[in-house]
Amino acid sequence: MNWGLTILLLVPIVGALIAALMPLRQIGGVAAIMTLIQVGFLIPIVLDFKIGTELTGFVDELWLPELGVHYSLGIDGLNLFMICLVVLAWSIATFAASRHEFAQPRMFYAMLALAEVGTLGAFMAQDLILFVLFFDLLLVPFYFLIGMWGKDTELGNSRRATATFMIYTLVGSLLMLVCAVALGVLSSTQNGTPLTFEFADLAANQVGNSTQNWLFVGFMLALLIKMPIPPLHGWMPITYKATPLPVLIVLSAVVAKLGAFGFLRIVMPLMPHAVDSFQPLLLLLAVIAIIYGSVMAFSQDDTRLVVGYSSIAQIGFVLLGIFVIDAKGAEGAILQMINHGIVVIALFLIIAFLGERAGSEKLSEMGGLAKNAPIFATLFLIVALATLAMPGSMNFVGETYILFGAFQTKFVWGVVASIGVVLAAVYMLRMFQRSMHNRGSAGDEATNSRSRELDSGELGLLVPAVLVILALAIYPQYVVERVEPNAAQTVKSVTQPAQPVALDTDGGVER
């Protein structure tokens, strides 16, 4: 058995356990340092990665023989950089968290680590039930992280926030569980093959067309809620406002990407026919998300919600890239998931710093914060320009690929979506100006005292994220060439389904 990925999966928990043995005050610091060990485990995996569609570090053990469930993990072009993003986001988030005091720190860092295990597992899973297991596992840590350490806001207290989040994600997750089981069982009964849930086997033995359609609806709802895409984004505002910022970093940058990732990993290869029939609906939702998210982001006062709604717009682009069903579009979608993940990490760090300086996270109570802080302003500007996909950034590459794919297959949708690119410039620059440049609401004196340069700890958090943004801007080819083969293969599974699909015996008829 190849242990590499299993170790990578378990390192966060081990780290949290070691940290839990420390005295209360040092738990955060130790937990943060433990995340660096993970980086050490990740680097050889990334360096070993060979360009192509083969799985790296593939593990495949029969876990529940009775149920046909395999413990099966692997890395390919679809998830390689998502896993890097997970490790990066959790490392920065844990360091950011260690700068603050949390009540019951042992439990806090244990839950943070458990959330990482769930996310990593879902990204690496090569078995449908294993994916669902990790996907559902995420409910537990986030319930505690939001409920116990969240803050009360005008939208409701932290318990209400966590309840809202739970109800939305739970409905989707459990629906997905049934659909996943149904997909495996029906695939085996309709094709007469042994029961298995491995992606490769399910892709080879697809279920009939009408079965695909109703299964698709279940998966679609679960994934759209996670992303979130309007009109299923109801949990977003209250959750974003209540969640502690370090937790919000990982929730927004990585966990939300699982939704988009699920479409690429599960829905397209396993239900290609349904993807084809639902394409117009998903394209419509994607464009609505882009426009709605951008417009809402422009009108928010709370910086968290500016980023929250801008994420909806950005993830709308990702969805568009996936559902134009074009190799370039899918590639752009993956790139955009990576880009957005990184800029969101940086943006929430910046919001934390702004909030500490202005004493509030509202734009109307900020202003003039750049006055004594040129380095802060510069870093923020780099992040803002990357977010609005300035030419030269990898976000530009990603959006271009998506729009390129859209123009090739769905011209009109591409034109409409292009508006979103313009709107992104509007809301990002607005946030930058209002916080950094406008005259402060409290007058010049107060602004002077509030504006403060980043200290070394803050720089240590923000600079790595910005460096990654710059590195990707300089050499996007490193990512692009590794993503390309898998993106093309995934799209091909829809445009040229591998096999003639099975006869439809639609669940209720006979074995």
Added chain:
Amino acid sequence: MNTLIAVASTVKAPSVEWNTLIPYFVLAGGAIVTLFASLIAGRTAQRGLVPLLAVATLIASGVFFAIGLHDLDANVLSGALRVDDLARVFSLLFIASALVSIVLAWRSPTLQDFGRGEFYSLLITVVLGMALLASAQNLVTVFLALELFSIPLYVLCAADLRREGSLESGIKYLIIGSLGSATLLYGLALTYGATGSTDFAAINVALSSAKIGDDALLLVGVALTFVGLAFKASIAPFHQWTPDVYEGAPTPVTAFMAVATKAATFALILRYTGQAILPIVDHWQPVLAALAVVTIVVGNLGAMGQKSLKRLLGYSGVAQAGYLLVGVVVSSALGARATVFYMLVYLFMNVAPFAVITARERAGAGEGFDGLRGLGREAPALAWSMTISMIALSGLPITAGFIGKLFLIEAAVDGDYAWLAVVIVLGSAMSLVYYLRVVAAMWMGADATASSVASGDAVLAGASPEADSSKHPELVAIAVLAAAGSVVFGVWPGPLLDLARDAAISFLQLVA
């Protein structure tokens, strides 16, 4: 005289397979020995010897059951009993559940008045009745075993002599239970009338050969049998007694009933549906499916508004019975395995809640939600076990509860009851509302004032909550063990899956 001898020689006494029956004799003997040992006065005897004898009896019987696993020559007493893997696995489950109950009861002050010997002796008798029920092959044996475990349970429910609630619970359970037994007996009689036999195997043959599948007498008989069993297993709409009795009965007894009574009844339901009335599966399958849906919905809705933890667990137990029923409905090998597996897992998930309730009751904090406030800070080990159990009961991943639900869902989809799988999932979603309320009460919302008030009350009541975990090491230990079990078997369910498979195969090969 000669004729009498001639008659006597034609009557063949049933051969008694002593070896196979050892575990049953151990239980019967142990119950009597324990009762007599309790006549010895003195604290050492009462607190040491009597419980020790009871535990030794249960463990010895359990060892004999475990040794016999995979023994295929199972029919004993001329086919009145069948001691196969299904019977053995379920008997081990009853024994484990009784051991948990003894640990919870060990230092309980309420048993002082009732008499320790009586308590342990009755508990062992209940286990014996359940073990017989799980191996019954004959309608008469079924009824005998059922009464053997029901009647001592009525008494045990009323064991807390000084508390009105306990007596009320005993009476309630007696009346409802007797009603259930009577209905069952009526159903068994009608079934006998229609098929002309009391043996499961003979009933099966009669049903598949003769054209009596649509016979009204038979169908009424089967229906009444199910109603009687539904009373025992708290399947809606025959569940109304459950929350009241759970709340009133002493907590150790409730802990035992929650798992063992349900398991015993489901062992019988599995046998009855899988062996006796399988040929008319088309008649009862849709009815049971409807009952499963009603049970899941009613149980989950009922649990939502509860203030008392024991009532909440009562309703959640109703919902869990609904999930278990799904495995019976599909009437397949996969379904039987799923039911057995879920039942085994259910044992692990149910210990911690009752251990916590016992600890809080002794601390004077009561068994309501308020008693849980701040538990996360005061007794983290108990709170963690409870949290894990709640997560497992709701079926979230890396717990055995998840694998159990997954198994049931897969069995449902495989048996062309995909819509029942959806109901299970919706039920789980509903159940999270109240399970997470319990978790929230322990960890969240316990702001400084609330927790200080709560602990202040407890101090007034003569207990110091700070010393909670050190005062009840046995409760903490058993709760942690069970919670660890639900996680370990959530990651590595192999052994339980094997047990469930063997149990299912051992009785299904009769019909296959």
